[in-house]
Amino acid sequence: MSLVSINNVHKYYGSNHVLKGINLEIGAGEVVSIIGRSGSGKSTLLRCINGLEAYSEGGVVVDQMEVVYDDRQIRKLSKSVGMVFQSFNLFPHLTVGQNIMLAPKLVRKLPESEAKVIAQEVLAKVGLAEKIDSYPAELSGGQQQRVAIARSLAMNPKVLLCDEITSALDPELVGEVLKVLEDLAAEGMTLILVTHEMNFARDVGDRVIFMHQGLVWEEGDSKTVLANPQTPELSKFINAVL
Amino acid sequence: MSVFSDWDILRNLLLAARWTVVLSLIAFAGGATVGLLLTMMQVSGRTLLVRFTRLYIELFQGTPLLMQLFLVFFGLSLMGLEVSAWFAAALALTLFSSAYLTEIWRGCIESIPRGQWEASRCLGLSYFEIMRHIILPQALKVAIAPTVGFSVQIVKGTALASIIGFVELTKAGTMLNNATFEPFKVFGMVALLYFLLCYPLSVASRKLERKLNVAR
Numbered sequence: 301m302s303l304v305s306i307n308n309v310h311k312y313y314g315s316n317h318v319l320k321g322i323n324l325e326i327g328a329g330e331v332v333s334i335i336g337r338s339g340s341g342k343s344t345l346l347r348c349i350n351g352l353e354a355y356s357e358g359g360v361v362v363d364q365m366e367v368v369y370d371d372r373q374i375r376k377l378s379k380s381v382g383m384v385f386q387s388f389n390l391f392p393h394l395t396v397g398q399n400i401m402l403a404p405k406l407v408r409k410l411p412e413s414e415a416k417v418i419a420q421e422v423l424a425k426v427g428l429a430e431k432i433d434s435y436p437a438e439l440s441g442g443q444q445q446r447v448a449i450a451r452s453l454a455m456n457p458k459v460l461l462c463d464e465i466t467s468a469l470d471p472e473l474v475g476e477v478l479k480v481l482e483d484l485a486a487e488g489m490t491l492i493l494v495t496h497e498m499n500f501a502r503d504v505g506d507r508v509i510f511m512h513q514g515l516v517w518e519e520g521d522s523k524t525v526l527a528n529p530q531t532p533e534l535s536k537f538i539n540a541v542l
Numbered sequence: 543m544s545v546f547s548d549w550d551i552l553r554n555l556l557l558a559a560r561w562t563v564v565l566s567l568i569a570f571a572g573g574a575t576v577g578l579l580l581t582m583m584q585v586s587g588r589t590l591l592v593r594f595t596r597l598y599i600e601l602f603q604g605t606p607l608l609m610q611l612f613l614v615f616f617g618l619s620l621m622g623l624e625v626s627a628w629f630a631a632a633l634a635l636t637l638f639s640s641a642y643l644t645e646i647w648r649g650c651i652e653s654i655p656r657g658q659w660e661a662s663r664c665l666g667l668s669y670f671e672i673m674r675h676i677i678l679p680q681a682l683k684v685a686i687a688p689t690v691g692f693s694v695q696i697v698k699g700t701a702l703a704s705i706i707g708f709v710e711l712t713k714a715g716t717m718l719n720n721a722t723f724e725p726f727k728v729f730g731m732v733a734l735l736y737f738l739l740c741y742p743l744s745v746a747s748r749k750l751e752r753k754l755n756v757a758r
């Protein structure tokens with residue numbers, strides 16, 4: 301059974317038809333890269349998977365939970381779905397440790413001591429164990445994004461959604477973040493990434509989904525799809541980004 | 543008629559200034575309490591609450607404080623409620639300052655980037671947890687300087703209470719002037735006392751603004 305199941309999802313912003321019937325099944329442990337031009341609906345699709353955005357029609361089921369745009373359901377979903385953003389969105393008034401421990405304490409109801417152990421674990425995983433008492437502003441962009449990943453991992457999610465998480469980084473900092481993703485993929489974490497990193501999509505990803513005008517235009521095994529695009533739109537897109 | 547020495551004038555003004563301070567404190571505390579409630583209503587996103595708050599703010603920002611004072615003082619007594627000048631002044635100033643503080647605080651809360659909300663929601667935090675742990679701590683920092691700045695307006699606003707007969711600094715000045723016929727001296731002292739009350743607040747506000755800006 302698939303971990304994420306998207307059935308005929310439509311999304312309108314006013315009269316703007318942004319998602320035009322998306323169907324996707326994503327299994328546990330898959331690494332799926334969503335590519336496509338700006339405005340094709342990639343972020344919107346991602347945000348419909350964890351209830352950050354309400355879809356207009358269709359259905360999304362994650363980890364056997366129906367995704368509905370409702371505070372209580374989103375709280376429940378947060379234990380299965382994590383999300384990392386392009387702009388990090390760390391809490392600037394809290395230390396790295398506090399950033400990570402907050403949700404485990406409030407949502408998973410863990411005692412301080414257990415939350416602390418988890419914070420140390422996830423920070424070690426992203427290679428930032430020594431930064432637990434730093435504030436976000438004291439870290440580089442790459443480090444901040446790794447903390448944001450660690451913060452999501454602390455909720456022990458089954459799937460991690462990443463929306464262009466390296467796009468805001470200086471080129472020399474992209475590698476360290478991709479490395480963390482690669483490690484997670486190797487551990488069997490399910491990843492759904494909106495990305496422009498074609499090499500990563502091909503080498504680490506299992507599957508590529510090319511979105512165009514609110515539709516899944518092409519999809520399949522990452523190496524095959526990227527090597528042999530079947531549509532002129534995808535060929536054009538690949539040529540443009542490479 | 544008795545003869546007032548300069549010291550007598552200053553002493554009487556200082557005594558009256560106590561009531562300016564007390565009235566300011568009450569108006570600030572009242573305004574902050576009501577303002578906090580209104581701010582929460584306004585950022586709740588509930589259409590009805592937002593509209594009500596909007597109307598409240600427009601009403602109090604769009605009319606002179608003096609008219610609000612008159613309406614409270616004379617309006618309540620027309621309705622059969624005999625209120626003291628004290629009560630009327632405190633109430634009118636509370637309503638007035640709550641409207642302005644709400645506007646200031648709403649701005650501060652809305653200045654916190656949307657990404658903070660989104661990240662918190664993805665982590666499963668509830669609306670109140672997000673407010674309590676993420677938004678308010680950051681907004682508070684932004685709010686301190688303009689809030690202290692606005693307190694200067696409250697102190698000066700209390701002068702209007704003199705018109706309905708409340709004896710604070712301005713009213714005492716008027717009375718002393720009537721007794722001494724030395725307007726320049728008396729009102730000079732009154733102005734100086736207001737300045738001594740307000741100046742530290744302005745300086746504090748500016749210092750806080752600079753300090754809190756650097757901290758982030």
Ligand SMILES: Nc1ncnc2c1ncn2[C@@H]1O[C@H](COP(=O)(O)OP(=O)(O)O)[C@@H](O)[C@H]1O
Pocket residue numbers: 313316318336337338339340341342343344345
């Ligand atoms: N909050 C919103 N309100 C209105 N329109 C939006 C909103 N978010 C996205 N859109 C529109 O939806 C379309 C798809 O946007 P998005 O999913 O962000 O695309 P992508 O991530 O592929 O660049 C765009 O036309 C965009 O203008």
Ligand SMILES: [Mg+2]
Pocket residue numbers: 342343344463
């Ligand atoms: Mg996007």
